[in-house]
Amino acid sequence: MSVYQRPVHLLWWLERRAYVLFVLRELSSVFVAWFVVFLLLLVNAVSDGTASYQRFLDWSGQWWVVAINVVAMLFVLLHVVTWFGLAPRAMAIKVRGRRVPAQQIVAAHYLAWLVLSAAVAWLVLR
Amino acid sequence: MATEITLEVARYRPGVDSEPVMQSYQVPLREHWAILDGLTYVKDHLDGTLSFRWSCRMGICGSCGMTVNGEPQLSCATFLTDYAPGPIRVEPLHNFPVVRDLVVDIDDFMTKLPKVKPWVVREVQSPVEEGEYLQTPEELDEYQQFSMCINCMLCYSACPVYSLEPDFLGPAAIALAQRYNLDSRDEGADERRDVLSSPEGVWACTFVGECSAVCPKGVDPAGAIQRYKLTAATQSIKELLMPRISRRLNSRSQG
Amino acid sequence: MNHRRSSPEPLLWMLFSSGGMVAALMVPILLFLFGIAFPVGLLSAPSHAHLYAVLHNPLTRLVLFGLCALALFHWAHRFRYTLYDGLQLKRYAVPIVVLCYGGAVVGCVIAAGLLLTV
Missing domain, CATH: 3.10.20.30 (Beta-grasp domain)
Known part of the structure; x- marks a missing residue:
C-alpha cells in the first residue's frame, strides 16, 4: 500500500510560534554556558591581583561585551520564566496528604530567587 | 454574515x-x-x-x-x-x-501502547470472591487526569520529537503508563520501567509541551513525562548509591 | 538483565535539571551585576580587596564551583538535544556527545583549577 509521509523541514520549528519559543528556550543554555566562561574570567582576574581585575573591568565595559551580556540576560530571564513556569508540572509536591497547588510552587520558586538574589547582591555590594 | x-x-x-x-x-x-x-x-x-x-x-x-x-x-x-x-x-x-x-495510519501507536502495559498489573491476582480492590477518592485523584485520554493522537501530531524520532514512545503512551503507575491498585511500575526509562522512552522528550497544549481532554502528557523523569532519575541514582536496599524497595512501589 | 541499569540518561538528566535550577536561581543576579550594572556604571564596581576576600572564603568557592559545574552540564544536555532535534543532527550523535559532555567536563576541570588557586 502506498502511503504519503509528510517530510520534516530542516527548520521545522518555524512552523508554529510555540516551537520557536521552545527553540529559543533551549538556546538559553548557550548563554548559561557563556556566563560560566565570563564568571571564570572574572575569578581568574580577581585572583591575579588588582591590575588584572582592573583590566577585566575595562574589557567588560567594551560595547560588544556589554551587548553580549544584555542578550545573555534576556535569554537567561527566558530560562528563569520558563523553568519556574514548568516546575510544578514536573513535581507533584504533597504537604500533609494534600497536593500543593501549582501557583504556590511557582511562587515558592520566585521567592527563593528573590531571597538568593538579594543575598548575592548584599555579599558583592557590601 | x-x-x-x-x-x-x-x-x-x-x-x-x-x-x-x-x-x-x-x-x-x-x-x-x-x-x-x-x-x-x-x-x-x-x-x-x-x-x-x-x-x-x-x-x-x-x-x-x-x-x-x-x-x-x-x-x-x-x-x-x-x-x-x-x-x-x-x-x-x-x-x-x-x-x-x-x-x-496509527499502527505505530497501537504497537507501542501495549509495551507500557496500560492495565492494572497485580503480582498476585486475588479471586473475584474476595471483592474489589478498594480505592479512596484521594487515590483516584492521583491518576484520574491521565485516564481521560481518548487516544485521538493530537498529542503525537503536535510532538516534534515524534516526527524526528519515530521510535519515541510518545506522549499518550507515556501518560497512560503513568495513569497506571499512579494507581494505588497497580503493582506494575517496575515492569513498565524498562520501556519508559529507555532512550526511546521519557529521555527523548525535551518538554516542548505542545502535546499538553493541544490535548482536547485536558490531559497533561508533558507533565506526566517530566514527573516520570524525576521518579526514574531519583531511582537510578538511589540504585547507584545503594544498590541492594533500593532494589528491594523498588519491587514494592513507585510512581 | 536490561539496558536501563547502565543507561547514563537518568544521571545526565538529573545534572541537567539541577543545573537548570541553579542557573535560574543564581545566574540572573550575577550576570546583571558583573555583566551589565558594573560595566555600564549603573552601580560602582566593588574594590578588588573586597571581591578577593569574598572569593577567598572556601564556601564561596564551593558554591561557585557547584554553579559552574551544574550550569555546564545543563548546557551540555540541552545543547545536545537542540542539535539532535533543532538541526536534525542525530546522525552525528557521537561527536555531539563528546563535544557537549566533554566540554562540560573540561569546563569543570578549569573551574576547579581556577577556584582552588584563588
Whole structure:
C-alpha cells in the first residue's frame, strides 16, 4: 500500500510560534554556558591581583561585551520564566496528604530567587 | 454574515497522487456546525469520494483528529463559525503516514501502547470472591487526569520529537503508563520501567509541551513525562548509591 | 538483565535539571551585576580587596564551583538535544556527545583549577 509521509523541514520549528519559543528556550543554555566562561574570567582576574581585575573591568565595559551580556540576560530571564513556569508540572509536591497547588510552587520558586538574589547582591555590594 | 464558507481539504489518492493536493468545497456556514459537519456535507452532497474517519461526533471516540489551519484538532469539536470568513484548511494529522485523504495510519501507536502495559498489573491476582480492590477518592485523584485520554493522537501530531524520532514512545503512551503507575491498585511500575526509562522512552522528550497544549481532554502528557523523569532519575541514582536496599524497595512501589 | 541499569540518561538528566535550577536561581543576579550594572556604571564596581576576600572564603568557592559545574552540564544536555532535534543532527550523535559532555567536563576541570588557586 502506498502511503504519503509528510517530510520534516530542516527548520521545522518555524512552523508554529510555540516551537520557536521552545527553540529559543533551549538556546538559553548557550548563554548559561557563556556566563560560566565570563564568571571564570572574572575569578581568574580577581585572583591575579588588582591590575588584572582592573583590566577585566575595562574589557567588560567594551560595547560588544556589554551587548553580549544584555542578550545573555534576556535569554537567561527566558530560562528563569520558563523553568519556574514548568516546575510544578514536573513535581507533584504533597504537604500533609494534600497536593500543593501549582501557583504556590511557582511562587515558592520566585521567592527563593528573590531571597538568593538579594543575598548575592548584599555579599558583592557590601 | 456569509452563508457559506470554503473548506480547503487535502486529498490524497494512493497510487494516483504522489502527494496531497488541496481541493476547495463551499459548505453552508451554520452556527452549530463543526468542521466534521462540513466534511459530512461534502461527502453527502458534493463529493462522495472524500475519505475521513469519525464515529461519535461528541469528542469522546478520538477518531476525527485532523489538522485544521495548521493546528491539531478534533474536527467534531472545532466549529466553522470560529474560522469565519475562512477559508479553512483541513489536512490529515501530521506525523502519521496518510492512507487516503484525511485518514492516517496509527499502527505505530497501537504497537507501542501495549509495551507500557496500560492495565492494572497485580503480582498476585486475588479471586473475584474476595471483592474489589478498594480505592479512596484521594487515590483516584492521583491518576484520574491521565485516564481521560481518548487516544485521538493530537498529542503525537503536535510532538516534534515524534516526527524526528519515530521510535519515541510518545506522549499518550507515556501518560497512560503513568495513569497506571499512579494507581494505588497497580503493582506494575517496575515492569513498565524498562520501556519508559529507555532512550526511546521519557529521555527523548525535551518538554516542548505542545502535546499538553493541544490535548482536547485536558490531559497533561508533558507533565506526566517530566514527573516520570524525576521518579526514574531519583531511582537510578538511589540504585547507584545503594544498590541492594533500593532494589528491594523498588519491587514494592513507585510512581 | 536490561539496558536501563547502565543507561547514563537518568544521571545526565538529573545534572541537567539541577543545573537548570541553579542557573535560574543564581545566574540572573550575577550576570546583571558583573555583566551589565558594573560595566555600564549603573552601580560602582566593588574594590578588588573586597571581591578577593569574598572569593577567598572556601564556601564561596564551593558554591561557585557547584554553579559552574551544574550550569555546564545543563548546557551540555540541552545543547545536545537542540542539535539532535533543532538541526536534525542525530546522525552525528557521537561527536555531539563528546563535544557537549566533554566540554562540560573540561569546563569543570578549569573551574576547579581556577577556584582552588584563588
